[in-house]
Amino acid sequence: MxxxxxxxxxxxxxxxxxxxxxxxxxxxxxxxxxxxxxxxxxxxxxxxxxxxxxxxxxxxxxxxxxxxxxxxxxxxxxxxxxxxxxxxxxxxxxxxxxxxxxxxxxxxxxxxxxxxxxxxxxxxxxxxxxxxxxxxxxFLYILGVNCRGTRLSLRIDDDAQVLLRLGEVLSHFDIKIESMVRMEVKGEKSLLIIRLDTVDSRSIIEEIKAAGFKVESVIVKQ
CATH class of the missing domain: 3.10.580.10 (CBS-domain)
Incomplete structure (x- = not known):
C-alpha cells in the first residue's frame, strides 16, 4: 500500500x-x-x-x-x-x-x-x-478490523511449507483471501492474521484445525 x-x-x-x-x-x-x-x-x-x-x-x-x-x-x-x-x-x-x-x-x-x-x-x-x-x-483496514468477513489469527511455525499447507486447505472453499499479515511475537510462534471474504467460516475453521493449525482467535463481522 x-x-x-x-x-x-x-x-x-x-x-x-x-x-x-x-x-x-x-x-x-x-x-x-x-x-x-x-x-x-x-x-x-x-x-x-x-x-x-x-x-x-x-x-x-x-x-x-x-x-x-x-x-x-x-x-x-x-x-x-x-x-x-x-x-x-x-x-x-x-x-x-x-x-x-x-x-x-x-x-x-x-x-x-x-x-x-x-x-x-x-x-x-x-x-x-x-x-x-x-x-x-x-493498519485497521489491513487487519480487517472494520470490514465484513472473517478474521482468523493463527499461530504458525517459521516454515515455508506453512503457506502451502494453508493454501491447500483454503482451496477447498469458494472464498477470497482479502489480506494476510505475519507478525513476529517475541518468545512465541509467529502470528498469521488472515481476512476472508465470508461470514460462513465454521467449516473452514474446522478444516484448518484438522490440518494441524492452531486457531488463536476468530472475528466474524457481518
Missing part, C-alpha cells in the same frame, strides 16, 4: 503573502494544529500554533486561544503581519514521495516524532498530507 492510497489530498495550505489573521481564523475554524506554506505549489515551510506565540507583539498567550475572535487592536496587528513574517527560519522540512510505501511514512513519523508528513510528487509539488491517523486507518 502506497502513501498516495492513504494520504489526505489537497490539505488546507497557505502562502507567504497570506494575512496572519486570516490564517489564524482558518486554523481555529478547522481545528488545525499546523498548516503547510506553499509558494507556487511547492512546500517552503510549515506554520504551527507555536509560531504565533513566537511573536511577542501579538501576546497571544494572554488571549483566549479557544476563541475565533480577538479584540479590534489584536485583529489590526494580525492583519498587518503576513505568513512570511512568522514562518520559522531554516526549517528542516521532512516530506515523503506519494509513491513511497506507508511503512516508510510510519518510520519517518516515529523517528522524527511528528504527527504528519507533507506528500510531494516528482516535481516537488505538495499533493497531500499523511498523518498518524491515516496510518492507523490503513
Amino acid at each position: 502506497k502513501v498516495k492510497d492513504r494520504m489526505t489530498p489537497k490539505p488546507y495550505a497557505t502562502t507567504p503573502d497570506t494575512c496572519v489573521g486570516e490564517l489564524w481564523h482558518l486554523m481555529q475554524e478547522k481545528s488545525l494544529q499546523r498548516v503547510p506554506v506553499l509558494d507556487r505549489g511547492k512546500l517552503i515551510g510549515i506554520i504551527t500554533r507555536r509560531d504565533f506565540n513566537a511573536r511577542p507583539e501579538l501576546d497571544l498567550k494572554r488571549s483566549s486561544l479557544a476563541t475565533r475572535f480577538f479584540p479590534e487592536e489584536m485583529e489590526q496587528k494580525l492583519s498587518k503581519l503576513r505568513v512570511r513574517d512568522i514562518i520559522p527560519l531554516n526549517q528542516q522540512l521532512i516530506t515523503i514521495h506519494q509513491d513511497a510505501f506507508i511503512e516508510q511514512a510510519a518510520k519517518l513519523l516515529r523517528d522524527n516524532r511528528i504527527s504528519g508528513l507533507p506528500v510531494i510528487d516528482d516535481e516537488g509539488r505538495m499533493v497531500g498530507i499523511i498523518t498518524q491517523s491515516d496510518l492507523s486507518d490503513a
Whole structure:
C-alpha cells in the first residue's frame, strides 16, 4: 500500500503573502494544529500554533486561544503581519514521495516524532498530507478490523511449507483471501492474521484445525 492510497489530498495550505489573521481564523475554524506554506505549489515551510506565540507583539498567550475572535487592536496587528513574517527560519522540512510505501511514512513519523508528513510528487509539488491517523486507518483496514468477513489469527511455525499447507486447505472453499499479515511475537510462534471474504467460516475453521493449525482467535463481522 502506497502513501498516495492513504494520504489526505489537497490539505488546507497557505502562502507567504497570506494575512496572519486570516490564517489564524482558518486554523481555529478547522481545528488545525499546523498548516503547510506553499509558494507556487511547492512546500517552503510549515506554520504551527507555536509560531504565533513566537511573536511577542501579538501576546497571544494572554488571549483566549479557544476563541475565533480577538479584540479590534489584536485583529489590526494580525492583519498587518503576513505568513512570511512568522514562518520559522531554516526549517528542516521532512516530506515523503506519494509513491513511497506507508511503512516508510510510519518510520519517518516515529523517528522524527511528528504527527504528519507533507506528500510531494516528482516535481516537488505538495499533493497531500499523511498523518498518524491515516496510518492507523490503513493498519485497521489491513487487519480487517472494520470490514465484513472473517478474521482468523493463527499461530504458525517459521516454515515455508506453512503457506502451502494453508493454501491447500483454503482451496477447498469458494472464498477470497482479502489480506494476510505475519507478525513476529517475541518468545512465541509467529502470528498469521488472515481476512476472508465470508461470514460462513465454521467449516473452514474446522478444516484448518484438522490440518494441524492452531486457531488463536476468530472475528466474524457481518
